[in-house]
Each structure stands twice: as C-alpha cells, then as structure tokens.
Amino acid sequence: MSYSYLPTSSASAYRPARRDHFNPSGVVKTIHDALPSWATQGISAAAHSASGRLDRLKNRSELKRLAWKVTRWLFTITNGLIILWIYTLWWGERSVFRDSLESCAWNAWEKWPTEATPHHLVFIADPQLVDPHTYPGRPWPLSTLTVKFTDQYMRRSFSSIQSHLDPDSVLFLGDLFDGGREWSTPHSTSPEERYRKYNDDFWKAEFHRFVKIFLDPWNSQETHSTNPRGRRLIGSLPGNHDLGFGSGIQLPVRDRFQNFFGKGNRVDVIGNHTFVSVDTVSLSAMDQPDPKTGSTGAGNGDGARPNQQIWQEPENFLNAMKEHRGRAEMDELCFLGTPQKGRLFKHEVAEPSTPVVYQDPDPEIIGFPAILLTHVPLYRKPATPCGPLRERYPPSSDGILEQDEPNALKLSGGYQYQNVLTQTISNEVVSKVGPNLIHVYSGDDHDYCEITHREFSGSPKEITVKSTSWAMGVRKPGFVLTSLWNPVDPFTGKSTNEGAPGSTLQNHLCLLPDQLSVFIHYGLVLGFTLVVLIIRAIVLSLRPTPSPTPEPILPLAETHELRTRSRAVSHTSSSSISNASFIKPGGLASRATNNPRVTPPHSYNDTYPGLDYTSETDSSKWKSSSTERRRRGGDTLLGRVRHEFMDSTKKVARIALSWYFFLIWRW
Known part of the structure; x- marks a missing residue:
C-alpha cells in the first residue's frame, strides 16, 4: 500500500479563506472594566477559589491514581508469598525459641515464700557434638549440613537460655562429644580402624566447637545474677562417649579430657546444697572383666585387681567423701561470714627429742542437702516406669503403674555403653556419698525419666535429663531447671527452712x-x-495478550524530508504508477490495483528499521525478533508458563534466601 501527499503549492490552493470571527473575550473585558472595584475583587476571589478547588481535585485525583498503582504493585501474588516467607522464617528461626523459653520463666513455676532468694541452676545433658562417629555413612554435603544445623540449634538454644532465663549456674551431665573416646592421643589410638585417622588435633578442634557453642555465649552474656559466688559453668563430668565405658576406657583419653574440663570427681557447694560429681563410667570398670585377663573385680587372691588404674581414682574419691564434703561445706560457711576459731599454740619450752606436732581436726560434714551427679543412671528394678514426661515411650496407661516396660529404661549394655549402673556400683556410690542425699541427676538416655529410689535410704528422687541436641533421637530436646533455696544459720550451717527433706529444691x-x-x-x-x-x-500465559500496534508506514504529519523522499519515489516509480494518483485532492494517492507487488524503496527501510515489507496484501505488519521471543519465554504455551514460573520463583527465592541467611548469620 502506498501513500503520497500533495505539494505545498497544491495544498495551499484548497485551504479555505480566512474570515473574521466574533471574539467574546473583548466583550467580557468591557463588562469587567465597567463593574465597580468591589465587584471585580469578589469575582477575582471567586475565580481564584474555584481555581484552587480544581487544582486540589486534580491533585487528589493524581494521588488516587498513584495510590492505586502502588496498591496494584504491592498486592501481588509474588509479594504475598514473600511476606509469607519472611514471617515463616522469623517464626522458625526466632519466635519458636523465644516462646519455648518464655513458658519456662522462673516465676511461672517456682513456689517459694515472698522473701526467698533462690539459686537458679540449669542441667544440660548429652549435647554430643555431631562428628564422623555420629553418622559414619552419611555423605557430603549432608554430613556438613547436619553438623552446621545441630551446632546452630544448640548455640541458639544456649544463647536463649542465657538471655531469657539468666541462670546462676549451669551443670553438664556428660557426653559433651559423640566420638571423643575414639580420637587418638599421642599415646593411644582408637580400637576401631576407621577412626584411627582422627588424631589429637581433631579432638582439640572439637573442643573449640564446644567453646563456641556454649562458653562464648556464657561469657558474652550480661548477667543480672546477684549470687555472691558469681556464676558457675561446670562441664567436668565425663560420659561414655567422652571416655568410653568401664574397662574400655583408655587412660590417655581420660587424662586429655580432665586437662581441658577438670576432674570428673569433685564436690561443689551451690545454693547451700552439696553437689557430688562421680565419674561412674570409670568406676564401672570395678565389676567388669579385664579385657586382658578376663577376670572380674573380685581379684585373683594375691591382692591384685584388674582395671585398677581405671577405677582407682573414683574409688579413692568416694572413700574420702567425708573429707571432701566437710572441707567444701566449711569453706562455704567461711565465705558466708561465719567467725572461725583461730589456731591455738602452746607457748612452752619442749625438748627437741620429743617434738609436738599439732594437726587440724578432720573437717566434718555440716549437713547441707546432698545431690549426686552421675552420667549413667542408677540401677532400678526392671520395668520401673519413667513417668508421663517421657517422649518416645509415654505411659501405657493413664493410671500409675508399678511396672511399665515400654516406658522404662532398658537394663542392657553393649560396646562402650551401659544403660544403667550395676546394682553393686549403685549401692557403693549412694552409700559413700554420705547423709542427706535428697536427689540424683543423670544423663545418657537422651529422654526424660523421673523415678524415686525406694531401695536407698531417704528415697532420693532421680531425674534423667533430656538431651539438648535434636540429633539424639528425641523430637523435642530439653533441659531441666532447678531452683534451690536453703537458708542456713551462718554459725551452725543448719537449715532454717522447716520443710520436709527435699523441700529446698524444685525442678521443671x-x-x-x-x-x-x-x-x-x-x-x-x-x-x-x-x-x-x-x-x-x-x-497469565492463557490470558490473551493484545497485539502490539505497529507504527504507521508514513506519518500523517508531513515533514520536509518525507516530502523530498516522496517526490523522489514518484519519479522512480513512474513506469508502474501514474502521476495522476499523486495530485488528487485529499492528499492521498489511490491504491495501485494494477501492480500486484511493490517493493518499498531502500530509503524507507533506512528510516524505519525493523519493518518487513513483503507485499501490499500481507497481513503481517510486525514480526518480533528472536531475542524478543526468547525474552517472552517462547511462543508456545509451555514456554510462556516456564518463563513466568521461573521469573516469579527467582523473585521470591532471592528475598527469602537473603532473609534466611541474615537470620542465620546474626545468631
């Protein structure tokens, strides 16, 4: 299709003659000048006010249009999904920890008199840092991600404990590492061949992991504790995953653990309660066969006993319990300000041949309530139920059962572990800890268990604390909060709390x-x-897309350049198109019906690149380039769906992942 315009001279011949028209503005001006000044001022004020209202309406309309555009941009499906992910990740990485610990606030479950100032203590059991020993067949990167997420979970949990509960003391109940017993020392190697490549440096790297997860948050927390002794964190009690169990313990492995964490056998006075920690995993070697001789702890008749180097240290500690407890309790009274008697000397001359040596009397146990800490639980009768708080195996009945096999700890053992101590070891530990034993705390099982030992004097209660790691077979890890309140007479050390035995302690x-x-x-x-x-x-892909409106082949507004090119075309194509068609009134030439195909001149292609001229009857006026088709995801329905889906997914994932990594990095 071809168009042409009339020349300027011809076009001017058809323009109408100019005529004088009535000008209303002159009449208005004449009337305005004839009015008095007060009338003209009123008219001006009214006009100004009307103009202001119109401007305000116009601005308000513009604001409404802008607000509508912003609303349409904000309230989209992808933005809604982004908001959903921001809320979900905040809930999963922050809110669940805060909500869990807020429900455990001390004042929510403590029941002390108003004037009480209890000592707040937290028991943590079996963190068992995930290492190659935990999941030996797990491939990379799943193994690395497991380590990352379990460490992050425990660090987050422990940091939340410090910030929300602010305990005065934290005590660990063993199994700080999972494969600590397997990592070689300069003087020992693992019994298993596959772990011998992990040396002492690997164990030290694991120790630094423990420090980063627990000690760093403990040291960085700004505490509000008013305990005169200061805050305490004690992690010296070993577990079977730290040292091994019984005769399987290697002395270099135990020495390394004690060099970094302290002695496993110790006495601490906390909150006017005496805590006795016993390395029962080493003591259990006393009634186990010696792997070299096969004999048991009964001895061979000449005084020699097997495994003595393993169990001798905790045995000596228990034998001297009176001295250990007495000294610790007397030191606590000294700290509380009890006046002490000075050392008296006799001022008299004595013969050199008969020297007189004065010794301090042995310290006596004052009688603080005693609490036993052991990694392995004490012996109990088979099928002794653990109570309703046990997660994996809840009670078989709503009522109280004397025996409940699924709900109880299994009395079994295996390589480097034993579910409970033997009856012999349990009796020895309880009898030698001394009087006023009111409670026992243990770990090892990973799940919660609470029983009362009727077979021991005083019927002490034992709580087996849950693991604090979510990789230890429990869906909901946990810890035990213990509130201690035992006001004592600073001169005698006797409790002034007139309650029943055990009334100085509350657990949650x-x-x-x-x-x-x-x-x-x-x-x-x-x-x-x-x-x-x-x-x-x-x-979106099924919606009909409006076809793009092509640019006109020639603009209706004529320019000098186009007029020049139009005249050039008329001369070059005079053989096929008559000149009469260019001079018809109206400015447009008639259709050349006698020419089936007209090829546009090269000058039009230069002026309007991207247009494809094929013939006058060709209905395709615009064809998108291959780049444009790829940008739209292809011409097929599947291609358009894929393009829309990938674009929206990238938009949501970009913001959601950025938010997630920020939450991980900040805590």
Whole structure:
C-alpha cells in the first residue's frame, strides 16, 4: 500500500479563506472594566477559589491514581508469598525459641515464700557434638549440613537460655562429644580402624566447637545474677562417649579430657546444697572383666585387681567423701561470714627429742542437702516406669503403674555403653556419698525419666535429663531447671527452712523447639509456594495478550524530508504508477490495483528499521525478533508458563534466601 501527499503549492490552493470571527473575550473585558472595584475583587476571589478547588481535585485525583498503582504493585501474588516467607522464617528461626523459653520463666513455676532468694541452676545433658562417629555413612554435603544445623540449634538454644532465663549456674551431665573416646592421643589410638585417622588435633578442634557453642555465649552474656559466688559453668563430668565405658576406657583419653574440663570427681557447694560429681563410667570398670585377663573385680587372691588404674581414682574419691564434703561445706560457711576459731599454740619450752606436732581436726560434714551427679543412671528394678514426661515411650496407661516396660529404661549394655549402673556400683556410690542425699541427676538416655529410689535410704528422687541436641533421637530436646533455696544459720550451717527433706529444691522440665517440625513446616510452605506460582504462571500465559500496534508506514504529519523522499519515489516509480494518483485532492494517492507487488524503496527501510515489507496484501505488519521471543519465554504455551514460573520463583527465592541467611548469620 502506498501513500503520497500533495505539494505545498497544491495544498495551499484548497485551504479555505480566512474570515473574521466574533471574539467574546473583548466583550467580557468591557463588562469587567465597567463593574465597580468591589465587584471585580469578589469575582477575582471567586475565580481564584474555584481555581484552587480544581487544582486540589486534580491533585487528589493524581494521588488516587498513584495510590492505586502502588496498591496494584504491592498486592501481588509474588509479594504475598514473600511476606509469607519472611514471617515463616522469623517464626522458625526466632519466635519458636523465644516462646519455648518464655513458658519456662522462673516465676511461672517456682513456689517459694515472698522473701526467698533462690539459686537458679540449669542441667544440660548429652549435647554430643555431631562428628564422623555420629553418622559414619552419611555423605557430603549432608554430613556438613547436619553438623552446621545441630551446632546452630544448640548455640541458639544456649544463647536463649542465657538471655531469657539468666541462670546462676549451669551443670553438664556428660557426653559433651559423640566420638571423643575414639580420637587418638599421642599415646593411644582408637580400637576401631576407621577412626584411627582422627588424631589429637581433631579432638582439640572439637573442643573449640564446644567453646563456641556454649562458653562464648556464657561469657558474652550480661548477667543480672546477684549470687555472691558469681556464676558457675561446670562441664567436668565425663560420659561414655567422652571416655568410653568401664574397662574400655583408655587412660590417655581420660587424662586429655580432665586437662581441658577438670576432674570428673569433685564436690561443689551451690545454693547451700552439696553437689557430688562421680565419674561412674570409670568406676564401672570395678565389676567388669579385664579385657586382658578376663577376670572380674573380685581379684585373683594375691591382692591384685584388674582395671585398677581405671577405677582407682573414683574409688579413692568416694572413700574420702567425708573429707571432701566437710572441707567444701566449711569453706562455704567461711565465705558466708561465719567467725572461725583461730589456731591455738602452746607457748612452752619442749625438748627437741620429743617434738609436738599439732594437726587440724578432720573437717566434718555440716549437713547441707546432698545431690549426686552421675552420667549413667542408677540401677532400678526392671520395668520401673519413667513417668508421663517421657517422649518416645509415654505411659501405657493413664493410671500409675508399678511396672511399665515400654516406658522404662532398658537394663542392657553393649560396646562402650551401659544403660544403667550395676546394682553393686549403685549401692557403693549412694552409700559413700554420705547423709542427706535428697536427689540424683543423670544423663545418657537422651529422654526424660523421673523415678524415686525406694531401695536407698531417704528415697532420693532421680531425674534423667533430656538431651539438648535434636540429633539424639528425641523430637523435642530439653533441659531441666532447678531452683534451690536453703537458708542456713551462718554459725551452725543448719537449715532454717522447716520443710520436709527435699523441700529446698524444685525442678521443671523445659522443652526446646521441635527442629524437625520446623523443617517440615518449611517444606509445606515451599510446596504451597511452588503450587501457587505454577497456577499463576498458567493463568497469565492463557490470558490473551493484545497485539502490539505497529507504527504507521508514513506519518500523517508531513515533514520536509518525507516530502523530498516522496517526490523522489514518484519519479522512480513512474513506469508502474501514474502521476495522476499523486495530485488528487485529499492528499492521498489511490491504491495501485494494477501492480500486484511493490517493493518499498531502500530509503524507507533506512528510516524505519525493523519493518518487513513483503507485499501490499500481507497481513503481517510486525514480526518480533528472536531475542524478543526468547525474552517472552517462547511462543508456545509451555514456554510462556516456564518463563513466568521461573521469573516469579527467582523473585521470591532471592528475598527469602537473603532473609534466611541474615537470620542465620546474626545468631
């Protein structure tokens, strides 16, 4: 199709003659000048006010249009999914920890008199830092991610404990590492061949992991504790994963652990209670066969006993319990300000041949309530139920049962472990700890268990504390909060709390978030996000897209350049198109019906690149380039769906992942 315009001279011949028109502005001006001044001022004020209202209406309309555009931009499906992910990740990485610990606030469960100032203590059991011993067949990168997420979970949990509960003391109940017993020392190697490549440097690296997870948050926390002794963190009690068990313990491994964490056998006075920690994993070698001779702890008749180097240290500690407890309790009274008697000397001359030596009397046990700490639980009768707070195996009945096999600790053992101590070892420990034993805390089982030992004097209660790691077979890890309040007479050390034995202590199980459920929730939100984005991509791809309006071949407004080119075309194509068609009134030439195909001149292609002229009857006026088609995801429905889905997924993932990594990095 071809168009032409009339020359300037011809076009001017058809322009109408100019005529004088009535000008209303002159009449208005004449009337305005004839009015008095007060009338003209009123008219001006009214006009100004009307103009202001119009401007305000115009601005308000512009604001409404802008607000509507912003609203349409904000309230989209992808932005809604981004908000959903921001909330979900904040919930999974922050809120669940805060909510769990807020429900364990001290004042929510403590029941002390108003004037009481209790000592707040936290028991943590079996962190068992994940290492190659935990999941030996797990490939990379799954093994690395397991280490990363378990460490992050425990660091987050422990930091939350410090910030929300601010305990005065924290006591660990063993199994700080999972494969600590397997890592070689300069003087020992693992019994298993596959672990011998992990040397002493690897164990030290694991120790630094423990410091980063627990000690660094402990030291960096700004505490509000008013305890005169200051805050305490004690992690010296060993577990079977730290040293081994019984005759399987290697002395260099135990020495390394004690060099970094302290002696496993110790006495501490905390909150006017005497805590006795016993290395029962070493003591258990006393009634186990010697791996070299095969004999048991009964001896061979000549005084020699097997495994003596392993069990001798805790045995000596128990034999001197009266001295250890007496000295610790007297030191506490000295700290509380009890006046002490000075050392008296006789001022008299004595013969050199008969020297007189004065010795301090042996310290006596004052009688603080005693608490036993052991990694392995004490012996109990088979099928002794652990109570309703046990997670993996809840009670078989709503009532109280004397025997409940699924709910009880199994009395069994294996390589480097034993579920409970033997009856012999348990009796020896309890009898030698001394009087006023009111409570026992243990670990090892990873799940919660609470029983009362009727077979021992005083019927002490024992709590087996849950593991604090979510990789130890429990969905909801936890720890035990213990509140101690035992006011004493600073001169005698006797308790002024007139309650029953054990009334100076209160316990509360605090559960941590179910990390596996958090991951499952993330997976459900991810599946919902993908489904929504797929549906959105299909709907948008099925919508009819308006065809782009092509630019006109020639503009209606004539320019000098186009007029020049038009005249050039008329001369070059005079053989096929008559000159009469260029001079018809109206400025447009008639259709050249006698020419089936007209090739546009090269000058038009230069002026309007991208237009494809094939023939006058060709209906295709615009063809997108291959780059444009690839940008739109292809011409097929599947290609358009894929393009929309990938674009929206990238937009949501970019912001969600950035937010997630920020939450991990900040805590």
